[in-house]
Amino acid sequence: MTEPSESPIALEAERPMRTIKSFVMRAGRMTEGQQRGLEQGLPKFGLELGDGLRDFDEVFGRRAPRTFEIGFGMGHSTLEMAAAAPEQDFIGVEVHRPGVGALLNGLLTQRMDNVRVYSCDALEVLRQCVADASLERVLLFFPDPWHKARHHKRRIVQPAFAELVRSKLKLGGVLHMATDWQPYAEHMLEVMNAAPGYRNQAADGQYVPRPQERPVTKFERRGERLGHGVWDLKFERID
Numbered sequence: 001m002t003e004p005s006e007s008p009i010a011l012e013a014e015r016p017m018r019t020i021k022s023f024v025m026r027a028g029r030m031t032e033g034q035q036r037g038l039e040q041g042l043p044k045f046g047l048e049l050g051d052g053l054r055d056f057d058e059v060f061g062r063r064a065p066r067t068f069e070i071g072f073g074m075g076h077s078t079l080e081m082a083a084a085a086p087e088q089d090f091i092g093v094e095v096h097r098p099g100v101g102a103l104l105n106g107l108l109t110q111r112m113d114n115v116r117v118y119s120c121d122a123l124e125v126l127r128q129c130v131a132d133a134s135l136e137r138v139l140l141f142f143p144d145p146w147h148k149a150r151h152h153k154r155r156i157v158q159p160a161f162a163e164l165v166r167s168k169l170k171l172g173g174v175l176h177m178a179t180d181w182q183p184y185a186e187h188m189l190e191v192m193n194a195a196p197g198y199r200n201q202a203a204d205g206q207y208v209p210r211p212q213e214r215p216v217t218k219f220e221r222r223g224e225r226l227g228h229g230v231w232d233l234k235f236e237r238i239d
């Protein structure tokens with residue numbers, strides 16, 4: 001997946017404003033299928049940041065539980081989740097154009113209509129396009145861990161991120177995160193345990209077993225072969 005980095009939502013007034021995007025741009029060539037997805041799928045499934053706050057009941061033509069996914073990569077997991085839950089709606093955000101094209105091509109091929117796509121900064125979409133208390137789930141799978149200590153400030157999971165997501169979740173809604181980098185899992189846990197208005201769904205207050213609804217990706221299987229662990233975190237909005 002395109003690897004999101006931290007985008008400060010509220011900086012101290014005395015500090016100079018510096019915008020860090022919630023993603024790292026990756027170059028990549030387009031396949032014919034991906035190009036088809038962009039050309040034919042964007043007019044049908046694509047949404048624009050510039051359109052501002054959206055009524056997603058109107059966008060999808062129904063009222064349904066809604067999931068917002070930050071950085072869907074090549075879209076394989078998004079397609080699998082949406083196909084397995086046709087009664088739910090999915091809003092995916094990704095800046096990697098081949099990935100956007102791949103997901104759109106999949107939606108066309110499988111004739112699915114419960115996914116909409118933004119190709120821009122996911123945090124800006126949350127701020128500008130998503131109504132407060134309107135989402136059942138927010139997903140953040142395998143974000144860039146920014147391994148070096150001097151880059152930790154770029155991590156997307158920060159207190160301001162937790163507060164933004166909480167404002168968009170319904171009461172009882174869940175932020176579900178997953179990472180294959182244990183130090184980042186520990187960072188996520190520290191940030192979320194300190195974030196007001198959340199409850200950790202793990203029985204031991206740590207990590208949850210891999211939820212059945214989260215597909216196992218090629219990325220994850222490759223990591224498992226290399227002996228990497230995967231840590232899932234689920235935090236429920238309670239206030």
